[in-house]
Each structure stands twice: as C-alpha cells, then as structure tokens.
Amino acid sequence: MAVITRGFGGRRRDDADLPPGQYRTDDFPVLSAGPTPRIGLDKWELAVVTETGERSTWSWAEFTALPADEPTVDIHCVTHWSKFGTNWRGVSVDTLLADVETAAEYVVAHSYGGYTTNIPLEDLLDGQAWVAYEFDGEPLVPVHGGPARLLVPHLYFWKSAKWLRALELRLDDEPGFWETAGYHNYGDPWREQRYLAD
C-alpha cells in the first residue's frame, strides 16, 4: 500500500515512453565517479580484445573512417531522469566485431580513467549499441564521454561507458565499477533494475 503524500500534486505528463520511476528532462545531466579524463586524439585508441587475447585496434582516423550510423534514441539514467530523442553519430558495435572471432558471452567496457562496466555481448549486437563520437551534430564533449563513448540506450545509462578505451570479450561475467558498488548487474530500465537484487 503506497503512502499518499499530503500536499503533493505532481505534474503529470503523458509519457508512455517513460520507464517506471523515471521523469523526463530536457537537460543533459552529467554523472561520473571521478574527474573527466582528457584524451588527445593523437593518443586515442580503441581496442577490442577477445578471450584469447587477440587485439584489434583503431586509431582516431581509422575509427572515424568506419561506416557510421546516426541513431536517435531515448536514454535513461539510474538517477531517475530520462531524455528523449537524443541524436548521436557512431560506429555500430556490429561493425567493430565484424571480423572478430569469439565465443564470448560477456563484455567488459574499459574507459580511460579506469571506469569499467559489464554487459552481455548479445546486448551490444544487432544494431543495439554504438561507439558514439558526435552528439547533436557536434563532436562529443569530454564531460559527456568524448572523444568516444559506448551507447547502449536500452540499458540504464551507466552501461554506456564514457571515454571508451576497450571492449574486452569474456567467457565469464565480470561485474564492473557500479555493478560492484551496489547497482544492478544488468540494468534494464523497463524492469527498474537499479540496485542489486531489484
């Protein structure tokens, strides 16, 4: 039985696309655990590493020469805000993995700065995830994860690792930074998987 809060009316919006417990914002809030790493494009590299240690790498020039998509997606942060219709440009994870041989079922995304997050591989495939480097037609700014970040819009946004450095393919599931700090291992906003055991 819910507790009714006296004096609270609320502002209803007819947002059928809003997952449970979320509210809609038109800002683009920022949430990160530490300082924003500054990565020069001349030093930047993206790697895909398989469970056998095979490494594929892209320099910035190589990465941005790959075929890119321009997805428009809704994003949902565990801190309860959702932002609708965000516009990105990025390389599909399908493209990055096209020539990679793997039996892996899990991925750990590694960021410049040390952040990690874990995602089942199948959640990154079939047009569900990108490594994004533009937002609203502009280069992705560092505070939002530039030069490039993972974009996995169907999971809570902490899974969309900023400042992406590597995708590590694994046979076993290895919980990442927030996943070992009390947050849910999978993070589906539609099932409201915010915290451990939700």
Add this chain to the structure above:
Amino acid sequence: MARAAIPGRLTWQPATVAATRAETATARTLVLAVDGWTGHVPGQHVDIRLTASDGYTTHRSYSISSAPGPDRLEVTVQVVTDGEVSPYLVGVAEPGDQFEIRGPLGGWFVRRPADPRPALLIGGGSGVAPLMSMVRAATNPTRLLYSARSPSDALFSADLATAEAAGDGRVAVTRVYTRAAPPGWSGPPRRLDADALAGVAWPREADAVAFVCGPTGFVETVADLLIDLGHDPMNIRTERFGPTGG
C-alpha cells in the same frame, strides 16, 4: 579502486517528516523519522518517492546531510526552478507528512570511518549537502572548502561553525564567495581558483582523498585544478548535481 557492495534488497520504507529547518530562503533541511533505519555511510543518498492522491508517483535522489544514526536522517534540498519534487520538499512538506524512501544508496562517493586518509571536501552550492554528513562524522583530518554565491546562499553556516569548534582541530572550513562577500571579508568575491585550492590542498605525501560535489561546471573545474596540483585522479571522487546535474 576500493569498493564495497551493498548487500540485500532495498525496499521502500515510509518516512515521516519530523521537523524542518530553513537553511536559506530557497533551501531547507527535512528531518525524517524512519522506523528501523540503521544509519548510512557519509556521502550516501536516498531515493524519495512521492505519491499523489490519485496514485501518480515520482522519484528523486537526495544526499543525506546528517551524521549517521538510527531511526532518523536528514536531507537538505535546494529548490530547483521548475522542479517537481524540490518545491514540495522545500515549500510544502510539514511535520507529520509522509512519503517513502529507499536507501541508503551509493558505495563510491562515501567516506568510511575506517579510512585513515585525510580528506579534502570541496562543495559548490547545495553540493555541500553530502559533505556536511562527512564533516559531522569526521574522525580523521578533514578540510572543507565551500563555495557559495553569497553568505545568504550558504547552507549550514551555524552547523559548520559548530563542527569546526567541536572537531578538536580535525575539521577546518574555508569559504569562498563567488558573487557577494560578507562585510569585512578580505578581498573581492571570486570563483574558486587554483590559488584558493592550493591554500587548502593537502601535501602530496599526505595521500589525501578528495570529494568534490556541486554543479557539473564546478566539479569539472575543481577536479581539473586538483589534477594540475598533482592530486592522483584515482583519489578524486565526484558527485555532480544541481539544476543541470540530475
């Protein structure tokens, strides 16, 4: 990075407003009574769920500003223009009113009592709220640098003075005013800059941990300045909020 899991399922619990305290013209502290609340780690937050009489609900996260303790906690809320929840919490809620909370939450932006390292806490605006909990619970050397627009915008003025006096020298508070300084203040209002930070930063060999909380621009600036001062990025923990920060 050291981390700790939060065990168990977090359920919604009724919270009753036990008292309110105005902090400024646009911010106040709510004292919440929660049966069976077992305390928190300074820096943690709670999710608050408000339910209207027709069943409509909405949620927000708020930092806990009180020292850890059983059966009650305090959150300090700054009104967000056009906000949905903060105007209710700051302007409407009265003692006896009820809503639900879930927590305590967050295992990273926390200062554990067992951590022996000195701490540098840097707060901008209402970002001082979780740092206030750390100051109140400080058992190890703690420096707080608090940036507010003006004395009338500053939260916890009396509580900070009390904590400083009661801290046996453990707690030191430095204030920066960005728009209007109080009478007799040395120098003009200014943004928090490298000089101000260098004046309070611990020496590198102290292996201090820094907690930075405030609006995104503030946190970005401060974290970059700390790195410029030689602070290890791995020992800088940030929380960003305010009107543009979740």
